[in-house]
Amino acid sequence: MQLTVWTYEGPPHVGAMRVATAMRDLHYVLHAPQGDTYADLLFTMIERRSKRPPVTYTTFQARDLGGDTAALFQTACHEAYERFKPKAMIVGASCTGELIQDDPAGLAKAGGLPIPVIPLELPSYQKKENWGAAETFYQIVRHLAGPHALPPNSARPVRAAGEKPRCNLLGPTALGFRHRDDVRAISGLLERMGIAINVIAPWEASPADIARLGQADFNVVLYPEIAGPAAQWLKRSFGQPIVSTVPIGVGATRDFITEVARLAEMDPAPFLKAEESRLPWYSRSVDSTYLTGKRVFIFGDATHAIAAARVAREELGFEVVGLGTYSREFARDVREAAARHGIEALITDDYLEVEAKVAELQPELVLGTQMERHIAKRLGVPCAVISAPVHVQDFPARYSPQMGFEGADVLFDTWVHPLMMGLEEHLLGMFRDDFEFHDGAAPSHLGHASKAPARAAEPVIEVAAPAMPEAAAPAAEDGPTGWAPEAEQELRKIPFFVRGKARRNTESFAGQRGIRLITVETLYDAKAHFGR
């Protein structure tokens, strides 16, 4: 048993729902007890979808368990078919449905529906949401496109002269982090390059669309966590190569264009020249000097975390001090990426562990999920959200992609705005003892987070003391190090937004050297030791 307070991923059948809800003309019959229907509200409330997810739950109860739950499942399949008339159906069980061992796959097959019925085996006690989405998408692709696969050892038919190269866009689902906008950004980019899009899937694809996936020349995998297995199968069955660069950030988008152009047999140079992002200039403009070497902690799904680390270092000039993921399936990739930044990756799905790490590393910016946003808020560190799990705020009304050059512009804005603007930082330093620029007057961009983390508009229901890791507590507990009054006075002259860090650094500096009383000298010795 695993003690869990909050979870980064839902169960695997929620992953299946994300695929089903993204598609058209597909219905999911789920053998599940009443209560599991809560999952509908993820889509209708968080994503504000205007339709119920295409899911029928059997909602069996205790009194049904003595009777015929299998018949209940079969009735549910038939009624769902009659009412919704889908072109294909996926069937499976939730965690409790799995335990009662009714064999939804066999039952659905025996039911004799006149449409393809795709059974899903999603082991709820081993796997999680992203795995469930990937497995579901793979099964749908294999069942519906499988009949059109090339005979073994045959080559792909050559594209007719003058015909545009064609690709599929794989991976976007319902409830994905900015999938809606990434699809628009990247299909626009590909179309401007003169590449036709054969199918986007699962996003708004019908079973008929899935059946013709094989007609593309290559596949673009936007979200490897979801489309990885399906793309591998398509590569084996149709000989379609995979574009593996995920175009998040300017550098990655350039690499993506180059990789796509190579597969489409065209020259990337004109597109690289034509497509523009403001990020490179904004990063070079002088207001951005204050971004130099900002210590950033990154956590999210593997794809977004790895991409964010590259953007942070190469495009904003930050220093990546922490990098991690909850996607254990991609632990190796994240470890490799972390090694490139000279740090060790944090692979965990325990948010308390992530919180302890953030407190320990004392970053100046956290790039994470909604969970890290809350961690950062409690520790008073600026934060931007870069990855699922999602929140209603992650479905902004405006167009706000993460991918492509437009996505890079969005990254610049959303990562930099939580930080102190260069000029503002300068002024605060200059006027730090001014009556209006005092510690209590929160800087405009941080709102409540700086001095008084009092009542936010958000319903943070409870802030329990034990969750605050010891690393963040003042170090004077058993009295090894104390502050001389002049040193305290001097500390107060340091701008408040770095004062906590200066205090901790000085205390650890003193602690390591066995200094019992911190004087003004110690303060400046520590400053010299730690640098900026």
Place this chain on the structure above:
Amino acid sequence: MTSLPDILSAPPASGCSNPPILRERGQREVFCGLTGIMWLHRKIQDAFFLIVGSRTCAHLMQSAAGVMIFAEPRFATAIIEERDLAGLADANEELDRVVMRLLERRPDIRLLFLVGSCPSEVIKLDLSRAAKRLSERVAPAVRVLNYSGSGIETTFTQGEDACLAALVPSLAAAPADAPESLLVVGVLADAVEDQFRRIFAEIGIRHVDFLPARKANAMPVIGPGTRYLLAQPFLGETARLIESRGGQRIAAPFPLGAEGAAGWIHAAGAAFGIAAAAIDAAIAAPLERARKAVSRYRDMLAGRRIFFFPDSQLEVPIARFLHRELGMELVEVGTPYFHKDHLAADLALLPAGTAFSEGQDVDRQIDRCRKAAPDIVVCGLGLANPLEAEGMTTKWAIELVFTPIQGFEQAGDLAELFARPLNRRARLEV
């Protein structure tokens, strides 16, 4: 002025004492009883709720409130894993390990509930034995109790019923010579509880307790002198167990709206032999305030047609309030479970011919709702936006459980919850 005899002994001839009920057994779009932990853990301030369940349970808990809340709360899930199921790990030993680790981390906890889920019920993990075993280990600092909030046994608010029912056997027996005392049963917001306390004191009921109490070591005593008054309509099992310990129920309408609150207080007063006139005098001012606050919304709501999807079992008393005090027309009153005895006083005040339904077949109910085209629909979060997108006006049912709505001072707030969606729709021009 409405007094007890008007409400209880002389129901209108047109009342709904024994109405026909449409019983449905199809797909139920409802929460399971685990959701009750959301308000139960706020109420009992030193209790921890440990769900023994799956990742789905944990995911439900963080999604159910409609927001994600990432402080460290007083609830968690012990997620059953493959090795627990395959018998590679002794599930009981695993549970003990998790509980001991948890209590180490949270020394502030005095009462621990092991909460059963669908998977723990299906694999027949015996949580009552586990609770006994663990209690022996951690007593007297911590008491360990158990109940089931599983979806196969409980619907939404029934989780509170199961939790309070688990508390009843653990309550100390009142001494034999104890005077008669009033026990108010069901979670109420602290502010509401305080308002009722003041009123009971004023009309002269001296011994008043609330179940649950705010602290584990302050739970009420119980015995043959206990007269209990339900504050919530979904507490069937709790009531049964209180009676098995000698408690006697005071029949009353539920304290929703001015009329409901007055009837509820009057019923309690009458049970303690207090003259109706004295009660009328004591509640005159708050009753007047409540009527005034409610009347503000009458113009907006009178004559509007309302349709209830089943959710919290609060539907019948709320329908009574909306019909009697705001003049709304009841198209269908759906409820997950229809407890006729406990609802008798409310039913008696509803018009004859009110359409009730119990249980659900969600697609068919949506068909009925579309056909009826009501002015406002009360439904769960999974249905609200899709129905809004079809042009209907909706009220999230879950807000009726999370908002203080009981008592005189909240009657206006309850009316406003129904007026707001209509008000909003009237304002928007795009």
